[in-house]
Amino acid sequence: DLHGIDVSNGTRLVGKLESLGPCSSVKDRLGRSMIDDAEAKGLITPGKTVLVEPTSGNTGIALAFIARERGYKCILTMPETMSVERRMMLLSLGCEVVLTPKETAVPGALAKAKEIIDGLDGNGFMLQQFENEANPKIHRETTGPEIWRDTDGQIDIFVSGIGTGGTISGVSQCIKGSEKYGVPPLKPDLQVVAVEPREQMLVTEAKGGVRGDNQGPHRIQGMGAGLVPKVLDLDVIDEVLPVHSNDAEKMASELWMIGLPVGVSAGAIVNAAVQVCARPESAGKLAVAVIPSFGERYFTHPMFAEIKESAEALQKQPLPEPFDNTEYGFATARG
DSSP states (O other): OBTTBOGGGTOEEEEEEGGGSTTSBTHHHHHHHHHHHHHHTTOOOTTTOEEEEEOSSHHHHHHHHHHHHHTOEEEEEEETTSOHHHHHHHHHTTOEEEEEOGGGHHHHHHHHHHHHHHTTTTOEEOOOTTTOTHHHHHIIIIIHHHHHHHTTTOOOEEEEEOSSSHHHHHHHHHHHOBTTTTBOOSOTTOEEEEEEETTOOHHHHHTTOOOOSSOSOOSOTTSOOSSOOTTOOGGGOSEEEEEOHHHHHHHHHHHHHTTOOBOHHHHHHHHHHHHHHTSGGGTTOEEEEEEOBBGGGGTTSGGGHHHHHHHHHOOOOOOOTTOOGGGGTOSSTTO
16 A cells, blocks of 8 residues: 555556656657657758757757757757756756746746847757657657557556646557547557646646646746647546645655655656546556656755755764774874
């Protein structure tokens, strides 16, 4: 029994570890897919085109990774609330990083990216992850089939966060089927649960629900971009579960303590998945929750503040004989 899940009745919750990608996030697929697509269409040219993109971090890292390998200059705009680790990754990959006010979320970063492109004399190009059809396409073609294969087709419930909307749309279209994209259904009754911050319930509203009180900034990096993405297929979503930043952080910490280093978005997704699995109607079902990224990227996030203080407060300890500890700054030979 874990968080109300009665495992004795066969209910199972497993994670899809997208943190195993080359740059440790689900957005690695997206970065390559969008650049491949733009190159195939003749829209961008290595050594000439400057890629400019608004990002909450992980898409930017994926784009920076591919851009560096293929010879593109890359300029990324992102809200100031994104972790220092993400900024360092981007700078280490040779990107130019431009921060925007946290209050404007991704729409502010988008406006700044457009301004930058306007000043590049026609050489700038925005891949537009929130609108680019290459986004859900890569998940229809790779992530969805992987989940279907690895669960032996036994998946009943799919739980994913909404950042760009590509993962939940593409995977669900693959398994539920999509007439629009010519995809035959594998399991049309798959239950799809979307997760968004309780502090920013835009998808809930788009699905006909009501936004809660105290809407505004949140701490779940990679989700709740402040807009409803154009690539998000609202029709495949059966339910939207909002999760508060506090609950996401608590669950992320619990996952760390069982040996699964994750970010805050994974905490939100697993929190929602646990809620669904605890329902009586989920008895005997298999749920798959997306684990979007590796947790080491979030050490400057507020949820790690106490641990950071403890790490910085650690002091060296004296060594046993035959070491003379006065040589290492201690008052006596024995410390």
